[in-house]
Amino acid sequence: MMLNTLTRCKPLLGTFIDVQLSGNKADDELITVSNNVFSEIERIHHLMSFHDPLSELSLLNQAMLKSCKLSHKLSPDFTQVLTLALELFNASKGYYDITVASKLVVDHQLPDHLQLANDSELLSRLGNSSNLSISNNTLMNTKPVLVDLGGIAKGFAVDSAIRMIPKSIQFTINAGGDMAMSHWQQASVSLKYAKRPSALKKVSMLASSVATSADYNQENNKENTQGVNSHIINPRQSDDVNRQIANHFKGCVSVFADTTMLADALTKVVVLLKPKAAKTILEQFNAKAVLLNRFGFKRQINT
Numbered sequence: 001m002m003l004n005t006l007t008r009c010k011p012l013l014g015t016f017i018d019v020q021l022s023g024n025k026a027d028d029e030l031i032t033v034s035n036n037v038f039s040e041i042e043r044i045h046h047l048m049s050f051h052d053p054l055s056e057l058s059l060l061n062q063a064m065l066k067s068c069k070l071s072h073k074l075s076p077d078f079t080q081v082l083t084l085a086l087e088l089f090n091a092s093k094g095y096y097d098i099t100v101a102s103k104l105v106v107d108h109q110l111p112d113h114l115q116l117a118n119d120s121e122l123l124s125r126l127g128n129s130s131n132l133s134i135s136n137n138t139l140m141n142t143k144p145v146l147v148d149l150g151g152i153a154k155g156f157a158v159d160s161a162i163r164m165i166p167k168s169i170q171f172t173i174n175a176g177g178d179m180a181m182s183h184w185q186q187a188s189v190s191l192k193y194a195k196r197p198s199a200l201k202k203v204s205m206l207a208s209s210v211a212t213s214a215d216y217n218q219e220n221n222k223e224n225t226q227g228v229n230s231h232i233i234n235p236r237q238s239d240d241v242n243r244q245i246a247n248h249f250k251g252c253v254s255v256f257a258d259t260t261m262l263a264d265a266l267t268k269v270v271v272l273l274k275p276k277a278a279k280t281i282l283e284q285f286n287a288k289a290v291l292l293n294r295f296g297f298k299r300q301i302n303t
Helices: 027-048 056-066 076-091 098-106 120-125 150-162 239-248 260-272 275-284
Strands: 004-012 015-023 071-073 132-135 138-141 170-175 178-181 188-192 200-204 209-214 252-257 288-292 298-301
Touching (some): 004 027, 015 027, 027 056, 027 076, 027 150, 027 170, 056 076, 076 098, 150 170, 150 178, 150 209, 188 209, 252 260, 260 275, 260 288, 275 288, 275 298
Antiparallel strands (some): 004 015, 071 138, 178 209, 188 200
16 A cells, blocks of 8 residues: 555644644545544643633632642643643743733633632732642642643643554644654754744754744734733733733744643743753753744754
8 A cells, every 4th residue: 555645634722733644544544543633632622721611620720719728639631731830830940830820811811711800809819830739640739829731731632642643654743833743853844933924944853842932923013001912921020021021022932842742831931031041941851942033043052
């Protein structure tokens, strides 16, 4: 049987998921594998979606806002994602923090299922990831917190979907900038570094997964005075400083790592930390970063 290729696209996780499969397989076999890939991504989405008020994440948030010093049993998938998130919080000295969800809710970037935006008293009492700990698939919180897994969950969904693909099939999965590839050693990826359609730069793949964070959609905006207006938030700074990040960070940051979940999480770390500190964390997690400014000039952080 000759090499056969199947390409499919489906809206999930608030973006479009592109899946390409190649192998010496019949069409129906590749279609079955792609269906399994999409089903797994959708399963993770329903577990960890902030937008779904009945997801495991939303129910956990509701419990953590209502009570402190109680234990919350987690699913194995949830434990894996939260464990990495807390590890990165400690490694980055708080610059990577999944509890910035309250800022995104107040800024209308996330839905306010729990009517938090107008509860100034509760907002003033919210903690951060230092108030969370995990042991034996159980999460403990010492202060009310609100968690958004966002990109790290998207990356985990891609990694989980890979397990649905037999070793005999080559694959590329692209989930809105989070990409994993089986045959990455001789491959390249086109990175978008500015809003204009031609702002693409081809870069060699440096690991099996890559994730990109960019704020070039801000490049024509006047300074925002109403909210943060950016998905890139420094949890250690005031909203005024975050507005500056939203308006002055241009271009893109791409991180190459062994898992898509790790690559996605580390993009925020590289954006917020100074190059020397970012390099230290990249080395710790065996990752590499490529930075493109809004003119397409490239800088690589080697590890």
